[in-house]
Amino acid sequence: MMKPVFMTYTKKDLINLAVCMVLSVLVIPSFITTEYWYTSILIPWLCLALATIGQQIVMGYTGQLALGAAGFMAAGAFAMFNLILRVPDLGFVGSLIVSGLIAAAFGILFGLPSLKVRGIYLMVATLASQFFIIWMIDKFGWFKNYDSSGIITAQDIVILGKPFTTPLAMYFVCLAVTTVLTLLAMNMARGSTGRNWMAVRDMDIAAESMGVSLLRTKVQAFAISAFYCGVAGALFAFCYLKSLEPVAFDIKLSFKILFMCILGGLGTINGAFIGAAFILLFPVLLNAIGNNVFHGAIDATIISSIEQVIFGGLMIIFMIYEPLGMAKLWENIKQKWKTKFPTMNIKNLTSSIGKKS
Amino acid sequence: MAQERKFKIGKPILEVKNISLSFGGVKAITDTSFDVLEHEVRAIIGPNGAGKSSMLNCINGIYKPQQGTVSFRGQQIPNITPNIMAQMGLSRTFQNLALFKRMSVLDNILVGRKLHTKTNFLEVAFQLPKVKKEEKINRDRSEEIISFLEIEDIKDTPVGKLPYGLQKKVELGRALATDSSVILLDEPMAGMNVEEKRDMCRFILKVNDELGTTMVLIEHDMGVVMDISDRVVVLDYGKVIGDGTPDEVRSNQKVIDAYLGVEH
Numbered sequence: 001m002m003k004p005v006f007m008t009y010t011k012k013d014l015i016n017l018a019v020c021m022v023l024s025v026l027v028i029p030s031f032i033t034t035e036y037w038y039t040s041i042l043i044p045w046l047c048l049a050l051a052t053i054g055q056q057i058v059m060g061y062t063g064q065l066a067l068g069a070a071g072f073m074a075a076g077a078f079a080m081f082n083l084i085l086r087v088p089d090l091g092f093v094g095s096l097i098v099s100g101l102i103a104a105a106f107g108i109l110f111g112l113p114s115l116k117v118r119g120i121y122l123m124v125a126t127l128a129s130q131f132f133i134i135w136m137i138d139k140f141g142w143f144k145n146y147d148s149s150g151i152i153t154a155q156d157i158v159i160l161g162k163p164f165t166t167p168l169a170m171y172f173v174c175l176a177v178t179t180v181l182t183l184l185a186m187n188m189a190r191g192s193t194g195r196n197w198m199a200v201r202d203m204d205i206a207a208e209s210m211g212v213s214l215l216r217t218k219v220q221a222f223a224i225s226a227f228y229c230g231v232a233g234a235l236f237a238f239c240y241l242k243s244l245e246p247v248a249f250d251i252k253l254s255f256k257i258l259f260m261c262i263l264g265g266l267g268t269i270n271g272a273f274i275g276a277a278f279i280l281l282f283p284v285l286l287n288a289i290g291n292n293v294f295h296g297a298i299d300a301t302i303i304s305s306i307e308q309v310i311f312g313g314l315m316i317i318f319m320i321y322e323p324l325g326m327a328k329l330w331e332n333i334k335q336k337w338k339t340k341f342p343t344m345n346i347k348n349l350t351s352s353i354g355k356k357s
Numbered sequence: 358m359a360q361e362r363k364f365k366i367g368k369p370i371l372e373v374k375n376i377s378l379s380f381g382g383v384k385a386i387t388d389t390s391f392d393v394l395e396h397e398v399r400a401i402i403g404p405n406g407a408g409k410s411s412m413l414n415c416i417n418g419i420y421k422p423q424q425g426t427v428s429f430r431g432q433q434i435p436n437i438t439p440n441i442m443a444q445m446g447l448s449r450t451f452q453n454l455a456l457f458k459r460m461s462v463l464d465n466i467l468v469g470r471k472l473h474t475k476t477n478f479l480e481v482a483f484q485l486p487k488v489k490k491e492e493k494i495n496r497d498r499s500e501e502i503i504s505f506l507e508i509e510d511i512k513d514t515p516v517g518k519l520p521y522g523l524q525k526k527v528e529l530g531r532a533l534a535t536d537s538s539v540i541l542l543d544e545p546m547a548g549m550n551v552e553e554k555r556d557m558c559r560f561i562l563k564v565n566d567e568l569g570t571t572m573v574l575i576e577h578d579m580g581v582v583m584d585i586s587d588r589v590v591v592l593d594y595g596k597v598i599g600d601g602t603p604d605e606v607r608s609n610q611k612v613i614d615a616y617l618g619v620e621h
Contacts, residue, residue: 012563066378088452150618166506184482184483185482187481187482187483187484188478188481188482189486191480191481191484191490191492192467192470192471192476192488192491193478193481194496195460195464195468195471196468196471198457198459198460198464199457199460199468201457201459202456202457202458202459202460203455203456203458205419205439205451205455206451206455206456206457206531207441207444207457207468208438208440208443209417209419209440209448209455210443210448210468210469210471210472210531210535211440211443211444211471211472211535212440212468212471213440222479224478231374259581267459297405
């Protein structure tokens with residue numbers, strides 16, 4: 001292991017971080033000018049990656065099989081809507097934090113079953129959050145400000161009096177929030193907090209014998225996870241959907257986030273970004289192949305079916321051959337390169353490819 | 358032990374009184390009492406199924422005995438849980454290894470520093486100066502233990518990939534990292550070869566000698582037990598059948614009968 005040079009970061013981490021920042025702040029905005037990329041790929045990628053980090057904390061790090069990320073995202077999104085509507089003094093950033101905290105409160109509530117049940121039974125218990133939160137928002141008109149149309153337009157994003165309404169501006173809002181929260185998550189994951197999570201995941205009785213409180217650790221993980229999902233949900237609604245409707249946060253989204261988490265690699269932060277990118281970009285890629293290679297000869301419904309088939313197949317393949325997902329696969333490839341070409345300076349190569357970690 | 362000890366054997370630190378434990382109709386432990394003196398090496402021996410591990414699990418709070426009490430430093434502990442006992446200064450290892458398999462050796466040992474970690478998750482997230490200071494102290498202590506156990510070269514390896522003997526060492530290291538005054542070792546030498554056993558004995562005695570840690574260990578290998586322990590308690594069918602120095606126990610007829618069998 002390399003010695004940390006700054007906080008808990010090694011030199012390699014800092015290089016990776018710098019490359020990611022240069023890529024995302026300078027390179028992407030100056031080279032990508034089509035709005036499509038921002039509104040349909042980059043913004044949802046950042047939002048969903050953030051939600052996937054939330055799922056990672058509770059599932060990848062703490063080992064609690066939870067399935068209800070979209071419910072917490074809905075809680076965050078509607079909390080955001082109501083806070084901006086009713087407490088305008090909070091401002092955008094303040095509202096974002098408070099909506100995360102509201103989602104975290106739900107996380108604590110629905111994390112409590114984890115003390116008694118585990119595994120697949122816990123998954124079923126956490127499904128309650130998914131259905132309860134959506135039901136609550138639909139049932140009580142107050143949450144939607146008594147809007148009868150079913151779809152509410154999200155308010156414009158205003159930070160310190162400046163509007164952030166162009167796709168590029170919204171991309172920067174998402175990028176800033178995601179970067180800060182990712183760094184905080186990495187600090188926790190690498191520090192004593194993350195060690196407690198992983199201890200509970202790997203052997204709870206031994207963790208308890210070392211003085212790790214199961215109650216505190218599990219509930220804490222659920223709360224932090226829901227905070228991340230809540231913030232991600234608010235960004236998802238305000239920057240990507242630009243509207244608020246409970247159906248957008250249905251169980252399908254929860255499953256999507258679960259897949260991102262598993263395919264990306266359980267118990268890794270960079271896996272969240274890899275998994276989210278894969279699941280978002282794969283359908284785009286398939287469509288492009290359908291249009292350009294087969295020139296539309298294949299029906300769009302067939303393509304979307306193929307997509308499901310491939311996702312399902314990949315899930316099974318990963319579960320059997322590489323349970324630690326694409327992040328681990330990437331590590332293995334790097335390792336193989338290193339042993340194959342020991343003379344080559346792999347460090348320059350990998351950092352130039354740049355991995356969001 | 359002929360030579361002068363740095364930590365003289367003192368007053369009872371751990372007292373077990375009239376413990377009875379049964380699972381349904383099966384009696385694992387019946388009305389068992391013994392004590393452990395400060396700074397001593399105390400062994401619990403007995404044939405298979407004598408209730409030795411159950412005894413440790415009662416002391417540590419994993420099992421709740423139907424009857425009896427456990428006192429630590431003269432203070433009776435009402436609701437024993439593993440967490441409370443850890444906070445009182447009692448750590449343990451497990452018979453079937455209970456390591457954090459996907460974490461590195463260093464991280465496993467760092468978890469043992471949990472009770473010396475006072476910062477909360479927000480402070481950790483923002484990496485406040487006191488977090489860094491605390492982390493450094495904990496890491497230094499863990500490194501110390503790692504070099505004490507002579508496992509420096511594997512400290513970044515995930516524990517699940519290590520052979521059994523090394524895993525046992527790591528588990529001892531994790532228990533040591535807690536800086537507990539009492540460590541319970543559940544069969545620390547099971548499944549080891551002669552050389553590994555000798556190593557483990559050396560570490561146990563060294564810890565006891567240099568840190569004054571009270572050691573309570575369960576072991577099958579009679580030779581080992583007689584060599585390293587100050588006093589031995591013998592359990593059979595959940596009852597104490599012998600208690601005293603290795604020599605006393607060795608000459609105890611009941612113990613000989615339990616181990617060799619008697620003609621009826």
